[in-house]
Amino acid sequence: MTSLDMFIIIIYFAVLVVVGVIGSRKAKTSEIYILAGRNLGVFMLFGCLTAVFLGGSSTIGSAQLGYEIGFSGVWFVFSMGLGITLFGLLLLKKVTGFKLMTISELLGKLFNVESKLIGAVIASIYALMVSVTQVIAIGSLLSAVFDWNLIFSMLIGGGIVFFYTILGGMWSVSMTDIIQFLIMTVGIFLIMLPISLSKAGGFGALTAQLPSSYFDFSAIGFHEIFQYLLTFTLGMMVGQDIWQRYFTAKNVKTAQTGGILVGVYSFFYSLAMIIIGMCALVILPNIENTQNVFTSMAFETLPSGLLGIVFAAVAAAIMSTASGTLLASSTLITKDILKDHFFRDITDKQFLRLSRMTTLVIGIIAIVIALWIQELLVAIDVAYALLAGSIFIPIIFGLFWKRATAKAAFYAILSSALVILGGLAIEGLSSSNPILYGIVVNIFVMIVVSLTDRSNKTKVQESRTMDV
Numbered sequence: 001m002t003s004l005d006m007f008i009i010i011i012y013f014a015v016l017v018v019v020g021v022i023g024s025r026k027a028k029t030s031e032i033y034i035l036a037g038r039n040l041g042v043f044m045l046f047g048c049l050t051a052v053f054l055g056g057s058s059t060i061g062s063a064q065l066g067y068e069i070g071f072s073g074v075w076f077v078f079s080m081g082l083g084i085t086l087f088g089l090l091l092l093k094k095v096t097g098f099k100l101m102t103i104s105e106l107l108g109k110l111f112n113v114e115s116k117l118i119g120a121v122i123a124s125i126y127a128l129m130v131s132v133t134q135v136i137a138i139g140s141l142l143s144a145v146f147d148w149n150l151i152f153s154m155l156i157g158g159g160i161v162f163f164y165t166i167l168g169g170m171w172s173v174s175m176t177d178i179i180q181f182l183i184m185t186v187g188i189f190l191i192m193l194p195i196s197l198s199k200a201g202g203f204g205a206l207t208a209q210l211p212s213s214y215f216d217f218s219a220i221g222f223h224e225i226f227q228y229l230l231t232f233t234l235g236m237m238v239g240q241d242i243w244q245r246y247f248t249a250k251n252v253k254t255a256q257t258g259g260i261l262v263g264v265y266s267f268f269y270s271l272a273m274i275i276i277g278m279c280a281l282v283i284l285p286n287i288e289n290t291q292n293v294f295t296s297m298a299f300e301t302l303p304s305g306l307l308g309i310v311f312a313a314v315a316a317a318i319m320s321t322a323s324g325t326l327l328a329s330s331t332l333i334t335k336d337i338l339k340d341h342f343f344r345d346i347t348d349k350q351f352l353r354l355s356r357m358t359t360l361v362i363g364i365i366a367i368v369i370a371l372w373i374q375e376l377l378v379a380i381d382v383a384y385a386l387l388a389g390s391i392f393i394p395i396i397f398g399l400f401w402k403r404a405t406a407k408a409a410f411y412a413i414l415s416s417a418l419v420i421l422g423g424l425a426i427e428g429l430s431s432s433n434p435i436l437y438g439i440v441v442n443i444f445v446m447i448v449v450s451l452t453d454r455s456n457k458t459k460v461q462e463s464r465t466m467d468v
Contacts, residue, residue, distance in 0.1 A: 020164025055321025066277020081266020187313020
């Protein structure tokens with residue numbers, strides 16, 4: 001790294017801090033702090049939705065998969081983008097009528113306060129875990145760039161993200177997301193991808209030197225592809241960070257258009273990162289820790305100046321996800337746990353102050369947990385498995401099956417979460433089976449308890465009709 005590269009990255013970080021300070025003046029109400037005033041257009045929403053899920057695990061993880069398995073690694077990121085698109089097309093209109101801020105709020109309207117509470121706990125844990133992975137990623141990046149100690153790098157990188165998020169909330173996050181989206185697009189598509197291909201000898205050189213399996217989108221097997229779709233597509237469809245971004249749109253049509261664009265972009269972004277990883281296998285075939293594929297490739301191929309822009313692009317991808325998931329976790333805890341159960345009569349100004357304090361605490365917790373996590377892809381798998389396996393089914397049943405009851409939803413969420421955690425503990429954190437166990441248990445409990453719960457069924461349905 002030259003002084004020019006470091007200067008570019010430092011300027012980028014300084015801009016984010018300035019946006020946070022401006023955001024603290026803009027976010028005068030909880031509506032602006034949590035949902036940016038619900039007035040984003042198509043481009044703004046598209047950029048924000050894209051930035052929130054294309055983070056460190058998506059960027060660094062996709063390059064790693066390209067190095068290890070080739071084109072079939074595309075399913076990791078594309079399944080996430082597909083989930084965002086499907087939510088916009090299939091569920092958004094149903095959900096919009098409830099005028100929500102959080103996903104657990106919907107559980108409360110569909111069922112009862114107990115379902116809302118347990119949903120808030122699980123969804124906030126998911127968002128927190130995703131934030132943790134981004135703290136690890138930004139720490140690893142800064143450590144490689146500036147040759148800093150990893151712990152110090154996590155504190156600096158995580159601290160910058162959490163600073164602007166705490167001050168300006170969704171307004172700051174939206175503004176920084178657009179900056180980050182543009183930097184990501186330029187850095188990956190216009191700089192890193194073409195230079196990587198050029199250094200590797202072109203796409204023809206890849207086909208000549210790499211195994212044919214690297215060019216097969218189904219090489220990982222249909223079982224693994226199904227697991228990606230099950231874990232990440234369903235997880236994105238019920239992710240608080242995704243819902244919260246959708247709710248910032250000025251209308252449903254705008255939101256759906258933005259969601260479709262995200263699905264298309266996710267495929268090409270994933271493919272670009274996969275190809276970069278494949279180029280790295282040709283140029284640097286002996287990388288021991290494959291999590292370092294992207295950074296190693298950047299150092300090997302990029303000239304001064306461009307190296308700083310590309311690392312700023314990676315930092316942008318990481319920080320946008322970190323800020324979005326941090327705010328999502330904070331919103332769930334503040335609104336659906338603290339306000340509902342401990343601070344029911346506070347004013348909007350007091351609620352805004354409570355939101356900032358909660359965001360600060362969650363940010364500190366995320367940094368502390370990050371020091372204990374080593375593998376990005378494993379950590380993200382655990383987060384999505386818990387969310388998709390326990391929350392998705394009750395929401396779908398609640399929206400589309402009139403006989404679903406509150407008692408069934410509560411026990412379905414609780415039992416499936418325990419099954420998933422138990423399965424991960426027994427079979428290992430990298431096992432993909434626990435999410436299947438959780439979904440099967442979830443469906444079974446929802447159907448059986450709903451059909452046998454005669455006492456609550458009528459009451460729940462009447463309440464649900466009134467809420468809509």
